Amino acid sequence: MQRPHANWIPRLPQHIVQQRRARALLDRRAPITVVLGHQGYGKTTLVNAWLREQPDRSEAIWLNARAGLDLTEMVSRTLDQRPKSDRTILVIDDAHHARDQTLLGELIERARCRHQLHLVLCSRGSHPIEPLADGVVETTTISARRLLLTVDQVLDFAAVLNVPLSTDQARRIHTELGGWAAAVRLVLEEIEDPGTELPLSRARHYLRDALLSGTSDTRALSAAMEFSLTERVTHVLIRDIADGDGPEDGVRLIESTGLAERQYVDDDVILTFPPFIREVLRAAFTRQRPARARSLHRRLAQWFATRQGPSHSALAFSHAAAGEDWQLLDEIWRRESTTLLFEHPHALASTIATIPEDVLDYRPGLSVAYDVSRAAAVADTDEDGRMVTVRAYIQATQRLSQQPPGQVPVHDLLVLGIGRIVGQRVDGCFTAADQAADDLERVVEERVAAGEEPGDGLHWLHLQRGITHTLRGEHAAAAHRYRLVWQHRGVATRHGAATATANLALTHALWGDPQSAQNWLDRRADLETGGSWMHALSSMGAQLAVGMSALDRLDLGACQEALNALGDGSTPTDLWPYVVYLRARHDLHRGPSSSALAVLDAAVGGHHPRLAQGGAARVLLARARADLLLAQGQGERARAVISGLDPEGSPMLAIPLVRLHLLAGDPFEAFRIAEILTWQATTDNRSRQELLVLAAVSAYRMGDHVLSADITRRALALYRHTRLLAPFTCVSDDELDRLFTGAGEWLDVGAIDTLRRHPNPFPERLTLIHLTPREQVLADTLASGASRQEIADQLFVSINTVRTQLAALYRKLNVNTREAALVQIAELGLSHAASAPKS
Structure with a gap:
């Protein structure tokens, strides 16, 4: 041969x-x-x-x-x-x-x-x-x-075939086809325009035929098909689930097909199928052996449900649905609903879409979750996108709100009830939200006492109640609710615990206790939620706490970094008024800025007036606006902002009122108001320290230097406890030196240097417009829209007298026309008239 x-x-x-x-x-x-x-x-x-x-x-x-x-x-x-x-x-x-x-x-x-x-x-x-x-x-x-092509080799293959291909396209081809050379070639040969969608259909048909008819080792293919049911095949999973073979033999058997790639994560081996290959194998196995597939799905659901691991809750939920194990599905949903919603919205929406409608009819919580997860899966990552998801939650609960509570599982009752509470709060109906929460909590307590399991829903109710209290300015009640979430963090998801700790940090920062705020921030550091669409919303309280504490020590750079993460407060998030307040305080200390008020107005304009006029927002925004107006020398407008809000009953609003009297040359009235509120139990540390400084200045200007020195020493003692430096910027450097000299005590050199770099943002004095009783009556009648003759009739004077008195009022208001006078009267709050002025 x-x-x-x-x-x-x-x-x-x-x-x-x-x-x-x-x-x-x-x-x-x-x-x-x-x-x-x-x-x-x-x-x-x-x-x-x-x-x-x-x-x-x-x-x-x-x-x-x-x-x-x-x-x-x-x-x-x-x-x-x-x-x-x-x-x-x-x-x-x-x-x-x-x-x-x-x-x-x-x-x-x-x-x-x-x-x-x-x-x-x-x-x-x-x-x-x-x-x-x-x-x-x-x-x-x-x-x-x-033999499988890498992403770089796909690019090389394209170059050999003279096909223009981007790295992103090569990566997608590799992800879809697993580097299968013949299939990759089919795609590359079909590409006509590099900017169009990749032509994957022929390659997918080729792979389907090759997978199902081109494999000689039926035992290995059978193992691959069985384990293609799950997205995460590990050495430990094979050990616990596989019948017969040991785990290493099982790994080798599946790997021998070339369909799965071995990776090492920690101490475990993970086999990864390319998505399309897994899809084909899973569909074929389910079609050929449906009973075996359901049985395996149930075993896989139980396995993932009883072990901690990445995406285990989503995998357990998916397998329970595929195995039609509705009892286990309910258990997983009760225990892991917030994790599923926040971390795995794509997977949750896909799984719920496979559940029969007659099963969903008895599980309204899952129907809500479907709407929410679909919105979360496609929402943008900015604040607007996140609020789209929140609104989807509100609308879904409204749609299902007619179901009688007794027919709804207690966990689903919490899902529905919390959605209604959030909806009322978003509308600014804080009292109604609190009442609805009381009613829901009472029903849930009764049913839990009767033996029903609330799952992870109860801690979420406490969290939402805490947020409502924060928005109403009820910080002690809010802290109580947040601590309940923290104390039950073993049941609560890390998202709930992370939000609670963030808001506890905010609560302490608002009180002027930066050390306690930092303690809660440290606890939160172990509860990272960066992979969740809720991360920005749940971390907002933490960013606010960081920004406020930074501003208290006059670290404007650190405060600006926090504000960069928070935005300008114009987007519809729960804590927006606190963001606006922090930004206004930052702008105040940064120095004179005519744009600060415009920034504040623009942020407030992004919300419904009801939200800006209720709860804590009303006080926060009034304080922010009053401070900025005083810094610009607009005392009358500042007085108008706070005059209708009972400033003597609110420590936060009392401060600009005390400052206003002090700048207007009335230290006696300034001292009276400061003395009333300084030691009230509801006065926070920041307000107390600033009131002490203002009271010390008032006493000094009143001539009582001994009293001034005593009050200054109290302010310094409080500073040594809180380390709040910003309150000392409310007076000039010269006056602060006189206070410290009189008290015989001083701040440390570093603090003094910091204060010198951040001078008092307010003017030395203000001249306020004071109306005589006759002018006040005239302003009221003018604001009511009355004509000159009507004014004369009401005041029992001649029309010429009215003309003379109006001319004097116009001079005092520094205007020349009735229209300008009406604007000034309204802006300066000089009218006591019940009706709004007519144009």
Whole structure:
């Protein structure tokens, strides 16, 4: 017989990508080399290209072991006619058909005896020659995974084919197809315009056919199909779920198909299927063995539900639904609903979409979750996008609000009830929200006492009640609710606990206790929620606490960083009035700025007037506006802002009123108001310290230097406890020096230097407009819209007298027309008229 020639080797494709790691294994020229991989992985191309680069390629013999051929006779006839001293490379393609033990034994023996013989077997799955040759002759295995293209190789392949391809497109091809060479080539050959959608349909059809009909190792394929039911296949999972094989054997069995890639995370092995391959395997297995699939889904649901791990709650929920284990589904939903909603909205929406409607009819909480998770899955990451999700929650609960409470599971009752509470709060109806929360809490307590399980919903009710209290300015009540969430953090999700700790930090920062605020921020550091769409909303309280504490120590840079994360307060988030207040305080200390009031007005304008006029917002915004007006010398307007809000009953509003009297030259009235509020139990540390400083200045200007010194010492003692430096900026440097000199005590040098860099933002004095009783009556009648004749009739004077008195009033208001006077009267709050002025 003639010596075989190179034309025995199959035709080599025109364009190929170099697989250098696999080629290096072939270069070892082990007696036996097994190349594994599915149809289209490039086994034949790899070996073919390698053979053509061999200097003695004429010694290559290529046989095909396809069914129906007598491979034993072909091998014997080919090798027996060649001298044993000749170097020969015998390639057996489609070797998955060659499983006869006698043939394999003969091949192993020939490889052992003929040192110049190199056997290369190309197989679509693990081959029985591998264990048979183990310990008899050196064997090298080129795994299927080594043949898969990387993202860089997809780019190289595109370059070889002269196809323009971006890195993002290459990454998507690799994600979808798993680097399967033949499928990648189909995509690249179809691309016409690099800017259009990738043509994946032909490649997907090819993969489906290759997966289901081109695999020779049915045992390995069966294992791959079973474990394709779950997205996360680990060594531990295989150990606990697989029937028969040990975990390492199971990993190798699945990996031998080349369909899954091995990764190492911590101490575990994870097998990852490309999404499309997993989809095909899962669909085929479910279709072929539906009962077995449901049973496996139930076992997988139980496995993930009882173990901690990444995405385990979402996987458990998904498998419970696929296995139609509704009891377990309910248990997972009760325990993990907030985790599912905040961390896995895509997965949650996809799973709920598969649940039959008759099952959902008895689970309204899941119907709400479907709407919320769909909104969260597509929402933008900014504040508007997050509030779209919140609004979806509100609308869903309103839609389902007609169901009788007794027919709803208690956990779902909490989901529905909390949605209604949030909806009322978003509308600014804080009292109604509190009443609804009282009613819901009473019903839930009764049903929990009767043995029902509330799951993770009860802590969420406490959290929402705390937020409502914060928005009403009821900080002691808010702190109580937040602490309940923290105390039950074993039941609460980390999102609830993170929000509670953030808002506790805010509560203490508002009180002027930066050390306690920092303690809660430190606790929150262990509750990272960065992967959640709720992260920005749940961390807002923490950012506010950081910003307020920074401003208290006059670190404007750190405060600005917090404000950069918070925004300007114009977006519809719960804590927006606190953001606006912090920004106004920051702008006040930063220095004169005519734009500060415009910024405040723009932020407030982004919300419904009802939200700005109720709860804590009313006081916060009034204080912010009054301070900015006083800094700009607009005392009358500042007085108008706070005059209708009972400033003497509110420590926060009393401060600008005390300052107003002091700047207007009335230290006695300033001292009277400050003395009333300084030591009230409801006065926070920041307000108390600022009131003490203002009272000390008032006493000094009243001439009582002994009293001034005593009050100054009290202010310094409070500073040593709180380290709040900003309250000392409310007076000039010279007056502050007089106070410290009189008290015989001073701040430390570092604090003094900081104060020198941040001078008092308020003017030295203000001149206020004071109306005489007659002018006040005239302003009231003018504001009521009365004509000059009507005014004369009401005052029992002539119209000429009215003209004279109006001219005097206009001069005092520094205006020339009735219209301008009406504007001034309204802006300065000089009218006591019940009705609004007419234009």
